[in-house]
Amino acid sequence: MRDHLRYSYIRLNMGVFQTSEKGAEPLCRTMNKEITNRGFGLYRFQARRGESCSLQKSSLATEDCIWLGHDNMDMRVFIPYAPQAWHPISEDELKQRFNAQDVLTNTRMELTREQVKDLIPILQKFVDTGDI
Numbered sequence: 001m002r003d004h005l006r007y008s009y010i011r012l013n014m015g016v017f018q019t020s021e022k023g024a025e026p027l028c029r030t031m032n033k034e035i036t037n038r039g040f041g042l043y044r045f046q047a048r049r050g051e052s053c054s055l056q057k058s059s060l061a062t063e064d065c066i067w068l069g070h071d072n073m074d075m076r077v078f079i080p081y082a083p084q085a086w087h088p089i090s091e092d093e094l095k096q097r098f099n100a101q102d103v104l105t106n107t108r109m110e111l112t113r114e115q116v117k118d119l120i121p122i123l124q125k126f127v128d129t130g131d132i
Contacts, residue, residue, distance in 0.1 A: 031055075044071075058110055066116065069108030 031043040040057040047053050051070050058065035075094060076086045091103050111119075126132050 054108070056108075060110070064113050065110050067108040067110055071107070073105040073107050075105070 031045045034042045034044065036042050036056065038059060040059060042057070043055045045053050045055075047070070051074065052072060053070050054067070056067045058067055073091075075089045075091070077089045078085055079087055089097075094100070094103050122132055
């Protein structure tokens, strides 16, 4: 934590805000809270390489969970000795190669509150030091 600036976090109906000696400002300037068609909270953001990602409250009725990760599958196939070894492949090409009727991909993790709680100190260490 920085000595010259003390942060506290306040959870508000409209999202999470960071307060400092300079006043309240959004915790993340690149994300706005949305609500899904089924009424669940959803944050969309871009990963470092521009991939579309999201953090969403899970609809699981038996336990509080969130979904976190890429929104779209960036499928690639490895072709040895090719000038560019990794090549994008579409869902249709994948179906054709494996004679499959459909392709199911999951690019997001479903995490419990306990799992998120366990990740927070590791993520905070990365924020503070750049290391895990």
